[in-house]
Amino acid sequence: MVGKVLGFAAQVAPWAVVSGLAYAAAFIKPSVEPLPLPQPLSESRDTFYDVSATGSDRFWFAGNNGVVLEGGTDPSTWARHSMPHNINLQGIATSDDGLVLAVGNGGWTFRREGGGQWESTQLPVSDIAGKLIEVAWLGDGFFAIGEMGAVFRSNAEAEDWVNLSIDGDVGLNDITRDNDGVLWITAEFGTVYQSDDNGESWSGEELGYESLRSVAFFDGTGVIVGNGGVIFRSTDGGDSWTSVSSPTSEHLYDVIHDGSRWLAGGNGGVLLESVDGDEWRLLTPENGTTGYVARLLTAGDRVVVAGQEIGQLDGGRWDAWPATRGEEK
Template sequence: MKLRSLTPLLVVLMAPIVGCTKDDNKNTSTSDGSGGGAWAVGEDATMVRLNPAGDVWYYPLEIEGDLLAIACKGQETGMAVGEDGVVLRTDDSGESWTQIDVGTRARLRSVIFSGTTPAYIAGDGIVLRSDDDGRSFTPVPDAEGDFTAVTTTAKGTLAWLTTASGQIWQLDGETLTPVFTTSEGPLSGIAATPDGGSVVAVGAGGLVLRSDDGGAKWASVTTPTSRDLHAVRISRTADLVVAVGAAGVVLRLDDELGASAEELLEPGLALRALHLSIDGHGHAVGDHGVVVHSNDAGLAWEALDLGLEEALFGLDDLHGEAHL
């Protein structure tokens, strides 16, 4: 795995309003749906977007506090969540953002769309479910715990969540059930295949937990790293898992190439979020505005200098194709 510095990207500063202009070509995916761009959120309401051509836009949002996660659906819809119960939604590829009142001031840490109408938000002591594609949300009963991440299937009928106390919960409709508990520390990331057949969660000390029967049984996976892992992706065929974490570690569990781990950053820094498209394009982001890019599903990485100092916590891409 190689990390190479790039010439700084062209920076295009936006006017001090929420959103963009229609004349700007900010599509983060090419017309055939392939990846190459990214949309990240982070500290002090930071929002930054880059397209495959290397152009960068900063969004001066009129809110305060950290944005902790972002999720996109198709090429027009996106949703960002964060501190103080903030939920922002766009349906015009970021030209404008609307703040949705979801009835909570909790710290919201994770958001995800399904391929149909359900969508989910998870945070400290709260889980929110939407049945209208994220336009409105209702709280899920008996959501006990500080939820750190949520994932769902393509149909959105099932969801799985991780907690800071090391639990994995399954959500089926409005029924939230704990399905696994580890004593090895907090869990911070989770991902599922589109059919929900395989689910993987990551956490402290290089912990990887995996289920290949739809979340019924879980097993710990031996990995070549002891670094804390913060985010994870699994391929639709379940033959590749990629996770990122402390010291910029990139962990790959590849059925063909085996397990590998390489650290891209200094020990005091971390990669906090990861996005990989089905074609292998993707990014990881983290502390002090770190952004790295891969064209081969995380085998090699390039550093992108966006001139940011704020930590980036959430990442996604406006895309026409599925994730990795």
């Protein structure tokens, strides 16, 4: 009897095993616990359009896909921030109290106070062309500018926005305030705008046909740069502008004065320098970047660069900042 039972079990066992495997394949779903992958600080697809600073060694870079990089010369301090809306960020600015404000496509703004969370606000921009191109801290509040003549002014907390837009289908690229308190905006179609009533009204002047990208003032002298390598200079506080010779035909995206010289940067990694804003020469730093230069920022005796690469000009040398692994915030 026992032999018969064992024989029957031997016959049934293979079918039981096959049936069990079939059941497992159909109804039991394997689960895998993936190991968390460290987020690289920067990725090959990252590009950056603006830079600002809090303190002497804390920099903020605004980039595509809602990315803000935060860091300085110490690689261990870098962090990567991802905004709650995945849009390209075009501009970033910091207040005297350390509030950080980034702006970008679709009229989105993102503010961060201290070590808090990023808070988003969407400004009422055009449905056709609603890109905010630049933001600046101008002493007591933020100004954000962009396509379709968009101009917005806020208080020091980056709240309570006021619409001060310029009529017309024109893209606005850069905004600054001179020593006399006059606001200046560079724009498409060779136009520069100014306002002596804090943006309540604007008057424009055409300096040519190339788009004007950036404007800066220092000690009574003003410099404007733009597409095609154009450079304009004023020695009377912007009452009149004169075209000056440029050593490049590359588009120039930014101009600053670092306390001792004028610097301009643009497409193809081109860098120019001038003592007086009138005579310019090409600057070729050691190990220089070949990607576009979007923004320049004075930081003590260095100049921080945002663009296809990020880094600094220190004397006659270019130092690319490290693409190390950082902390996602």
